[in-house]
Amino acid sequence: MDVSIETVERTDLRQPLVAPTDSERKPQTKVRSLESVLAESNLPFRRRLYLGACIEMKVLFRLALPAILLYLVNSGMSISTRIFAGHIGSQELAAASIGNSCFNLVYGLMLGMGSAVETLCGQAHGAHRYDMLGIYLQRATIVLALVGLPMTILYTFSYPILILLGEPKTVSYMASLYIVGLIPQIFAFAVNFTAQKFLQAQSVVVPSAYISGAALILQILLTWITVNVMGLGLMGIAYVLTISWWFIVVAQTLYITTSQRFRHTWTGLSWRSFQGLWSFFKLSAGSAVMICLEMWYSQILVLLAGLLKDQALSLDSLSICMSISGFSFMVSVGFNAAVSVRTSNELGAENPKSAMFSSWMATFVSFVISIAEAVALMASRDYVSYIFTSDAEVAKAVSELCPFLAVTIILNGIQPVLSGVAVGCGWQTYVAYVNIGCYYVVGIPVGCILGFTFNFQAKGIWTGMIGGTLMQTLILLYVTYRTDWDDEVKKARKRLDIWEDKKEPILN
Structure with missing residues (x-):
């Protein structure tokens, strides 16, 4: 039996905007078409692989490219603050x-914590349980806003904390003022991240990218005015960044609540969202630990640099490298979002072969792109730092660190995608334990020994942290390889039955 791409490719896999009727669900969907191709025993293995890749690549890039743009823009907002600050x-x-x-x-x-919404909304959408997406969104927003309250206290007293960590007094004072200007962002994050996951679970990514792009343009324009015209300096940069994030929140909220595209997944505010907040918090906590341990890992490198001999040079060179790494990391995070949606949707739709295929396809594509990024970085290692600063000494230090940065970029081409698979499957708690062991038991201690005891400075710290990332990546590769995807389908179904207010799909 010969199967062409045309016979297995679905024409209606666009943003799942409305709940399908019974008659619309009769034709085979593209998700199930991919499953049928992968399960077609009459086709040679290479033919199945080729047809599956053709189908999956279209779906993957349709999700990943807008997500990459979205995260690049969000990262660009943070990087632009460093560029403006560096030129002051x-x-x-x-x-x-x-x-x-x-x-x-x-x-x-x-x-x-928002990634818990990604798991639940993605699997609920794949199972056609549409009304629960809006409830999950509201529950998560409430939980994240409550968690944000103690964070405001922490950042209000950031100056003594930075001094306690051994950072220079002058820099700590300036940094603490800058942080206070960012405090309103905490609650912007609480709304924005849950809304993003709500949209991504439905394969709606492009509108968020447009909104963030407009916010970036607004931020650059207003920052230039506040710094060069009004002379507000570092505090002006912080205020504008906060305003830009709230612009995203308002625009995205209006889009969700007013668009007819979400009339089945957003049915308005509901008291049901206040039910089970503690249980939802515990579920989100595993997700938060997983993501936080990953994100904090690279930030600790910058904090440790403040304890090295030449503090200013180390901080400037490492912060530039981290900015470049973060910019590259957003590409992998785009594939992270895409594979999370694909995996959770496929598991919710009970398609184990498609879930496995999507996981490995996204990992391979992201890895190839990261290799290209590392090569481009090494080719421009002597010039790339001048985007951030005109200091020749800093540029030389950045050039010396570029080989370490290139290795980090390659590893970051794999690890975030595997974390996306974990989010789609609901493995966040397990991955959190892996992160603790690899990052904080191995990576940071080894880095400190190399950096301070053996006096390798920034290079030693970074070498140890690369070792931790490599260990974590190998473990996740092994776990993904050994996954029983049929069993993951059963777990997804059980999870939905536990977290849903109704046991049956709303379409029945």
Whole structure:
């Protein structure tokens, strides 16, 4: 039996905007068509692989490219603050770098807790249980906003905390003022990340990318005015960044609540969202730990740099490298979002072969792209730092660190995608334990020994942390390879029955 691409490719796999009727569900969907191709025993293995790749690549890039744009823009908002700060002065660059690194603690917390919405909404959507998506969105927003309250206290007293960590007094004072200007962002994150996961679970990514793109343009324009015209310096940069994030929140909220595209998944505010908040918090906590441990890992490198001999040079060079790494990391995070949606949707639709195929396809594509990024970085290693600073000494230090950065970029081409598979399957708690062992038991201690005891400085710290990332990547590769995808389908069904207010799909 010969199967052509045309016979297995679904024409209606666009944004799942409305709940399908009974008659619309009779034709074979593209998700099930992929499953049927992969399960077709009459086809040679290479033919099945080719047809499956053709189908999956279209779906994967349709999700990943807008997601990459979205995360690049969001990352660009943070990077632009460092660029503006760097052109004010070296101390301002160091303060903005430490401030962003410290504030990324809450960024990681909110993003991590929001990934629980990604698991539940993705699997619920794949199982056609549409009404629960809006409930999950509201529950998650409430939980994240409550978690944000103690964070405001933490960042209000950031100055003594930075001093306690051994950071220079002048830089700590400037960084603490910068952080205070960012505090309203905490609650913007609480709304924004849950809304993003709500949209991504339905394969709706492009509108969020447009909104974030408009916010980035607004931020750059307003930052230039506040710094060069109004002379507000570092505080002006912080205020504008906060305003830009709230612009995203307002625009995205209006889009969800007013668009007819979500009339089956967003049915308005509901008291049901206040039910089971503690249980939802516990589920989100595993997600938060997984993501936070990953995001904080690289930020600790910047904080440790403040304890090295030449603090200003180390901070400036490492912060530039981390900015470049973060920019590259957003490409992998785009595939992370795409594979999370694909995996959770396929498991919810009870398609184990498609879930497995999507996982490995996304990992391979992201790895190839990361290789290209690393090669481009090494080719421009002597010039790339001048985007951030005109200091020749800093540029030389960045050039020396570029080989370490290239290895990090390659590893980051694999690890985030495997984490996306974990989110789609609901393995967050397990991955959190892996992260603790690899990052904080191995990576950071080894890095500190190499950096301080053996006096390899920044290179030693980074080498140890690369070792931790490599170990974690190998473990996740092994776990994904050994996964029983049929069993994951059963777990997804059980999870939906536990978390849903109704046991039956709303379409029945």
